[in-house]
Amino acid sequence: MRIVLKPGRESSLLRRHPWIFSGAIQRIEGQPAPGQTVDVFSAEGQFLARAAYSPHSQIRARVWTFDDEPVDAQFFRNRIRAALARRALLRIESSTNAYRLIHAESDGLPGLIVDRYADLLVLQSLTAGSEAWKPTLADLLLEETGLARLYERSDAEVRALEGLPPAAGPLRGPAPTALITIIEHGLRYLVDPAHGHKTGFYLDQRPNRARVRTLAEGREVLDGFCYTGGFTLNALAGGAASVISVDASADALALCRHHLALNRLPADRHTILEGNLFHVLRKFRDQGCQFDLIILDPPKFAPTSAQAERAARAYKDINLLAFKLLRPDGILVTFSCSGGIDAALFQKIVAAAALDAGVDAQIVEHLFQAADHPVSLAFPEGAYLKGLVCIKG
Numbered sequence: 001m002r003i004v005l006k007p008g009r010e011s012s013l014l015r016r017h018p019w020i021f022s023g024a025i026q027r028i029e030g031q032p033a034p035g036q037t038v039d040v041f042s043a044e045g046q047f048l049a050r051a052a053y054s055p056h057s058q059i060r061a062r063v064w065t066f067d068d069e070p071v072d073a074q075f076f077r078n079r080i081r082a083a084l085a086r087r088a089l090l091r092i093e094s095s096t097n098a099y100r101l102i103h104a105e106s107d108g109l110p111g112l113i114v115d116r117y118a119d120l121l122v123l124q125s126l127t128a129g130s131e132a133w134k135p136t137l138a139d140l141l142l143e144e145t146g147l148a149r150l151y152e153r154s155d156a157e158v159r160a161l162e163g164l165p166p167a168a169g170p171l172r173g174p175a176p177t178a179l180i181t182i183i184e185h186g187l188r189y190l191v192d193p194a195h196g197h198k199t200g201f202y203l204d205q206r207p208n209r210a211r212v213r214t215l216a217e218g219r220e221v222l223d224g225f226c227y228t229g230g231f232t233l234n235a236l237a238g239g240a241a242s243v244i245s246v247d248a249s250a251d252a253l254a255l256c257r258h259h260l261a262l263n264r265l266p267a268d269r270h271t272i273l274e275g276n277l278f279h280v281l282r283k284f285r286d287q288g289c290q291f292d293l294i295i296l297d298p299p300k301f302a303p304t305s306a307q308a309e310r311a312a313r314a315y316k317d318i319n320l321l322a323f324k325l326l327r328p329d330g331i332l333v334t335f336s337c338s339g340g341i342d343a344a345l346f347q348k349i350v351a352a353a354a355l356d357a358g359v360d361a362q363i364v365e366h367l368f369q370a371a372d373h374p375v376s377l378a379f380p381e382g383a384y385l386k387g388l389v390c391i392k393g
Helices: 073-090 128-132 135-147 157-162 203-215 230-237 252-263 278-285 305-325 343-359
Strands: 002-005 019-021 025-029 038-043 047-053 059-065 098-103 112-119 119-125 151-153 167-172 179-186 189-190 220-224 242-247 270-274 291-296 326-336 361-368 387-392
Touching: 002 047, 002 135, 025 179, 038 059, 047 112, 047 128, 059 179, 073 135, 073 343, 098 203, 119 135, 119 189, 128 135, 135 151, 135 167, 189 230, 189 252, 203 291, 203 326, 203 387, 220 230, 220 278, 220 305, 230 242, 230 252, 230 278, 242 252, 242 278, 252 270, 278 305, 291 305, 305 326, 326 361, 343 361, 343 387
Parallel strands: 002 038, 119 151, 220 242, 220 291, 242 270, 291 326
Antiparallel strands: 002 025, 019 059, 038 047, 047 059, 098 112, 112 119, 151 167, 179 189, 326 387, 361 387
């Protein structure tokens, strides 16, 4: 099976970018099934790559390898081993027992995400290619890690773009019968791999939670979109004078409250508010409330660039309100995890929010996803989490 590109459309592959869009294809030779491996050639007949075919997606094929090598079980074993070796170099287990093992394109395995929570692996298969190899990948992951349980959380909406239905449940070994306890920088969290956001927890924010801990001492803190309290716990552990945690999910807030008790953090310095953060921020503004440290970690407002304009308005709104609620010399820690909003645009949005709020502010630090969520230099789209630490003048 072969894909032949239109003349001049091979440049991205020569730069080792792994995506082949439908508009770049001149013809398909044969009738490849979803996820089947195809060879990719330039219009002049040059071999370019070996890729997984996806007939339902605008990204018609995703590259497994740019070399003329077989894509088989040994190929995937080698990729998994390489990803595990890179995590070992990072010494992540010195601070946590929960981290990302496979980060899709950036680890040379498009569509595959694998996270480890203590002795449980959680897998997301997001593309036709990873789906076709899922049984093989499941076996290899357990063999290479020495673990016995693998749970699937392939229920992300992007699977629909690949023509794939959602899938969740145990892949290998028994399903978890209780929440998984993980440890991160000395704090304990309970993770629900079956129902929690993403694969159960926001592993990508690990270093940023630790950074907030160092900023919180003596400060009155507002944790917006707090989920189960990752930033809240670190602020209290860092000596915050008080923390208000806001989220729209009663279940997430119940777990946040439980996390405080689990870690013996001072409940008398903590307040929980259930509600829409946009409404809560406006209410605080109208009441004249002020804070020393505000954390904004919203959900993905813009999964793709098509939603960027609407998302930009939402990001600007919450950051504008946050600037108004900060005291002079107050700190804003603000994030975007939207793929459709790049780092430059996010900074412009936050700058516009400060301007409209009538405040001067400085960026003193840029924050990123954790190191176990690497970004291939050939695939900048992998840098999805953007964060700014700003000080209000």
